[in-house]
């Protein structure tokens with residue numbers, strides 16, 4: 001079947017899907033009753049940065065894939081009348097604006113995954129909402145620094161090339177076993193490569209490159225047909241990487257797959273060390289907290305490390 005994306009006017013991307021139904025076991029016990037996506041990065045839950053990123057790339061329709069214990073995610077993007085009234089009565093307009101910010105951000109939709117059977121399965125849960133248009137996926141625990149726009153560039157590449165676009169980052173070859181890894185060919189654009197194959201978490205000796213797949217995707221809707229047929233892979237989970245590999249090897253289904261090579265700042269907030277790095281870095285750069293925090297941090301590093 002030939003993809004709709006080969007038409008001269010592909011539909012514009014308007015929808016973002018944010019999978020946030022994982023168990024977050026690396027962060028236990030904090031994630032026993034609280035979703036990891038709600039852990040604060042300075043004073044905002046990690047997930048709010050992700051929704052803000054979707055909106056700043058022009059995607060105002062956001063579908064979050066949630067599961068059990070994930071109720072706080074829905075509450076965070078809803079109104080909180082009690083708190084709003086209390087702050088209004090006090091005349092605290094600055095804090096009131098902070099409370100209202102997340103509920104005014106985007107048009108939010110939710111679907112429950114039921115059993116967390118892997119990222120591929122989570123994406124499949126978005127099929128009825130997404131329909132037949134290309135759509136973006138932003139992993140709820142992957143934080144891209146707001147000053148290094150990645151998704152907007154991916155949307156632009158998808159509009160030019162059709163098909164699907166994934167995000168890549170060069171990593172140390174010893175680290176590649178932690179990621180999906182892409183086999184690539186250069187294109188005429190410096191930050192864009194063509195994907196010829198993907199492997200999930202390869203041993204360094206088997207890795208086709210040191211390009212790691214990170215948590216942003218723009219996908220052709222044919223991915224759903226492939227996911228429906230994808231058997232559980234590594235870890236017994238339905239892997240998104242396996243389905244994108246199918247797209248990459250057979251362009252007749254859903255068009256080509258390109259990769260945008262990202263060189264900005266990115267944090268995996270589901271990993272404890274990276275989470276701490278995200279907080280320190282973003283706190284240092286904040287206008288309100290940064291000056292005091294940097295002074296303390298310099299003293300701490302020189303005196304105690």
Ligand code: UTP
Pocket residue numbers: 019020021022023024025026027065113115116117118119121122139140141142270
């Ligand atoms: P992770 O690989 O980080 O898994 O998922 P996890 O279960 O959330 O965390 P750990 O490894 O146990 O600590 C990557 C992304 O895919 C989502 C997660 O919420 C996260 O955003 N995901 C994963 C789902 O939505 N459903 C799944 O079945 C698996």
